[in-house]
Amino acid sequence: MPSFGEKLKQEREKRKITLEQISSSTKIGTRMLQALEEDKFNQLPGGIFNKGFVRAYARAVGLDEDQIVADYLQASGDALPARTDVVGPDDETPENERRENNQENIGRLNSEGDSGRSVHWGLFAAVLLVAALALFLWSRHQRQRARPQVVPATALGASSSGGEVGMALPAPKTPTAASPRPETSATIKLPPSLPAKSVVAANSAASAAAPGEFTVVIRAREESWMSINADGKSIPSELLLAGSERTVRGRKEIVVRAGNAGAVDFLLNGKKLDTGGDYGEVKTLTFGPGGILPNATAPSTP
Numbered sequence: 001m002p003s004f005g006e007k008l009k010q011e012r013e014k015r016k017i018t019l020e021q022i023s024s025s026t027k028i029g030t031r032m033l034q035a036l037e038e039d040k041f042n043q044l045p046g047g048i049f050n051k052g053f054v055r056a057y058a059r060a061v062g063l064d065e066d067q068i069v070a071d072y073l074q075a076s077g078d079a080l081p082a083r084t085d086v087v088g089p090d091d092e093t094p095e096n097e098r099r100e101n102n103q104e105n106i107g108r109l110n111s112e113g114d115s116g117r118s119v120h121w122g123l124f125a126a127v128l129l130v131a132a133l134a135l136f137l138w139s140r141h142q143r144q145r146a147r148p149q150v151v152p153a154t155a156l157g158a159s160s161s162g163g164e165v166g167m168a169l170p171a172p173k174t175p176t177a178a179s180p181r182p183e184t185s186a187t188i189k190l191p192p193s194l195p196a197k198s199v200v201a202a203n204s205a206a207s208a209a210a211p212g213e214f215t216v217v218i219r220a221r222e223e224s225w226m227s228i229n230a231d232g233k234s235i236p237s238e239l240l241l242a243g244s245e246r247t248v249r250g251r252k253e254i255v256v257r258a259g260n261a262g263a264v265d266f267l268l269n270g271k272k273l274d275t276g277g278d279y280g281e282v283k284t285l286t287f288g289p290g291g292i293l294p295n296a297t298a299p300s301t302p
Contacts, residue, residue, distance in 0.1 A: 004075035005039040217267040224260035
């Protein structure tokens with residue numbers, strides 16, 4: 001003789017209804033429905049919840065709900081002894097309330113599985129958030145490392161009144177006797193807020209020459225164009241502004257043609273020379289390691 005659960009399963013399969021369909025309509029988990037069909041009543045919540053499950057199962061399959069509930073109580077051993085109390089019309093209200101409570105409890109039990117899944121999704125979202133934050137911080141750190149460093153202006157040096165300071169560019173390697181090279185200075189525009197003593201440091205660096213070289217520093221008190229030839233190599237002509245200077249290095253001779261000779265000062269290895277030029281005069285000067293050479297050779301016309 002089939003058991004209670006087997007009868008339920010037979011009636012369900014006779015009507016070609018799946019447990020998933022019953023679970024979808026009753027909101028009862030398939031695990032609970034399968035426990036009913038296998039007579040595993042100890043896996044059910046117990047008490048009025050079990051009767052609520054049985055009644056909902058019977059309604060979904062199309063069976064007599066009261067009869068199925070009675071069969072369940074008989075099979076599970078939860079049947080109560082017969083009562084002789086007279087049931088009045090007012091006694092139906094508690095039963096209706098109990099049915100509503102049963103349905104609410106059933107829904108709460110089914111939501112437990114959904115809450116477990118919600119916890120998993122919440123944990124996954126938190127991991128994604130932490131990973132995104134870590135990636136953002138790493139990218140920001142990389143951008144800061146790649147950003148060029150700003151050198152404080154006080155490290156460059158400039159006069160307190162502003163202007164330009166000529167600074168010699170360092171050679172990539174120490175020159176040899178077989179490969180002489182002329183070297184000029186780069187004119188760097190500096191803000192007027194820097195200390196005046198920085199000019200001295202800049203001039204010292206500009207005047208520092210390699211062994212065998214001599215240095216000529218050209219300082220313009222007023223505007224003057226310059227054409228320079230160092231050891232036979234021409235340097236592009238340029239206009240020196242008032243307050244700027246140019247540093248040139250050579251080994252044999254340096255030829256300078258100034259467009260406003262009286263407004264320009266010349267320093268040979270840090271010592272100022274008297275060139276005798278006048279304002280507005282175009283004059284060509286030839287410098288050697290020992291001073292101004294008497295037989296000047298004119299540089300190429302700019």
